[in-house]
Amino acid sequence: xxxxxxxxxxxxxxxxxxxxxxxxxxxxxxxxxxxxxxxxxxxxxxxxxxxxxxxxxxxxxxxxxxxxxxxxxxxxxxxxxxxxxxxxxxxxxxxxxxxxxxxxxxxxxxxxxxxxxxxxxxxxxxxxxxxxxxxxxxxxxxxxxxxxxxxxxxxxxxxxxxxxxxxxxxxxxxxxxxxxxxxxxxxxxxxxxxxxxxxxxxxxxxxxxxxxxxxxxxxxxxxxxxxxxxxxxxxxxxxxxxxxxxxxxxxxxxxxxxxxxxxxxxxxxxxxxxxxxxxxxxxxx
Amino acid sequence: xxxxxxxxxxxxxxxxxxxxxxxxxxxxxxxxxxxxxxxxxxxxxxxxxxxxxxxxxxxxxxxxxxxxxxxxxxxxxxxxxxxxxxxxxxxxxxxxxxxxxxxxxxx
Numbered sequence: 301x302x303x304x305x306x307x308x309x310x311x312x313x314x315x316x317x318x319x320x321x322x323x324x325x326x327x328x329x330x331x332x333x334x335x336x337x338x339x340x341x342x343x344x345x346x347x348x349x350x351x352x353x354x355x356x357x358x359x360x361x362x363x364x365x366x367x368x369x370x371x372x373x374x375x376x377x378x379x380x381x382x383x384x385x386x387x388x389x390x391x392x393x394x395x396x397x398x399x400x401x402x403x404x405x406x407x408x409x410x411x412x413x414x415x416x417x418x419x420x421x422x423x424x425x426x427x428x429x430x431x432x433x434x435x436x437x438x439x440x441x442x443x444x445x446x447x448x449x450x451x452x453x454x455x456x457x458x459x460x461x462x463x464x465x466x467x468x469x470x471x472x473x474x475x476x477x478x479x480x481x482x483x484x485x486x487x488x489x490x491x492x493x494x495x496x497x498x499x500x501x502x503x504x505x506x507x508x509x510x511x512x513x514x515x516x517x518x519x520x521x522x523x524x525x526x527x528x529x530x531x532x533x534x535x536x537x538x539x540x541x542x543x544x545x546x547x548x549x550x551x552x553x554x555x556x557x558x559x560x561x562x563x564x565x566x567x568x569x570x571x572x573x574x575x576x577x578x579x580x581x582x583x584x585x
Numbered sequence: 586x587x588x589x590x591x592x593x594x595x596x597x598x599x600x601x602x603x604x605x606x607x608x609x610x611x612x613x614x615x616x617x618x619x620x621x622x623x624x625x626x627x628x629x630x631x632x633x634x635x636x637x638x639x640x641x642x643x644x645x646x647x648x649x650x651x652x653x654x655x656x657x658x659x660x661x662x663x664x665x666x667x668x669x670x671x672x673x674x675x676x677x678x679x680x681x682x683x684x685x686x687x688x689x690x691x692x
Contacts (some may be wrong), residue, residue, distance in 0.1 A: 307681055352647045354658055366655055430656065431646070434681050437643035437659050500652045513670070514650060524649050525683070541650050559636050 301444060304452025305459070307434055311427040312460025314534045318423040320464035322416045324471035325483035329411055334552020339417035343424025350425060354557035366506035367388035373422050380419040381491040382557040385484055389561035401493050484561070486535070491555040499549035511544030539569060607666070611635045612687065614644050614657065614679065622659035628672045628691045637662040648677035651689070
């Protein structure tokens with residue numbers, strides 16, 4: 301029961317942290333609960349499908365199907381998170397500073413919450429499919445009986461969800477005017493970490509060179525297998541022994557999304573300045 | 586669109602690992618142990634690790650120092666390419682059964 305709980309917890313943790321951040325980042329947006337739960341539901345369904353076809357996926361692309369599939373999911377999630385961040389850099393200030401509740405709600409309706417929902421679905425799908433494969437194996441082997449397996453699964457799930465809830469409550473205690481800045485940074489680092497993981501899978505499939513197989517080794521300070529190491533791995537892409545190509549992807553993702561955010565944000569400021577208002581939202585609106 | 590597909594096909598054909606020339610080393614998972622648990626591997630060349638899971642539970646072959654993680658279903662097997670590696674010891678483990686550990690000994 302305990303080993304099952306630990307493994308389920310570990311896999312749920314990654315997805316739950318991402319869901320927690322996404323929920324905080326979309327605070328105040330219209331129907332975000334519906335979008336995010338839809339993403340989770342789609343991810344769970346997808347996870348079962350992926351687990352069912354695990355052997356087919358693994359056998360594809362000359363045995364490198366698993367790597368390409370994982371990399372594809374990770375880079376798609378990076379794209380979704382990046383898209384939402386860039387959009388927010390243009391409209392976030394309006395949303396945060398608008399005193400008009402109705403206007404706020406209407407504007408947030410145009411927000412690409414589908415991108416966040418998609419990112420959530422991908423995270424749940426990736427971690428969930430590992431859980432399904434793991435539990436399926438245990439069930440087939442009949443280890444410890446179905447009750448112990450179910451209990452382990454439920455305990456692991458509950459602990460993971462608790463961690464996601466904790467990060468959510470921690471984030472929403474931040475004042476609203478700062479919240480978007482904080483969550484934008486978190487999402488940016490999250491995306492960079494996912495890109496670095498994606499690069500590792502392409503390197504594993506031999507499609508990318510390692511560019512130095514271990515740049516440094518901080519496993520004596522913080523092991524990637526420890527709880528803190530795993531949390532930081534998800535949140536900011538902490539890797540104790542990174543390969544050069546992972547660092548390249550990490551930095552390139554930071555610069556690309558960060559650069560686009562600045563570019564789009566700056567253009568918006570100029571446009572607002574030209575309109576003569578100075579502030580993005582005029583009181584008359 | 587067709588041109589893109591062609592470009593991708595060429596890219597994967599060129600980038601695909603050379604299956605024929607690389608030495609193959611087999612590691613078997615049995616009763617939550619890697620057999621062998623100390624795996625001798627030549628330094629400086631690319632090596633294909635063939636990981637066979639002869640258990641009735643799913644395993645995940647993982648190594649932080651080698652940057653590898655790959656699921657091996659019960660009764661299944663996977664190929665993992667590593668190297669060219671510098672001499673030394675590289676730990677790997679079953680991420681679904683943490684005490685199951687082994688080393689690549691690169692000489």
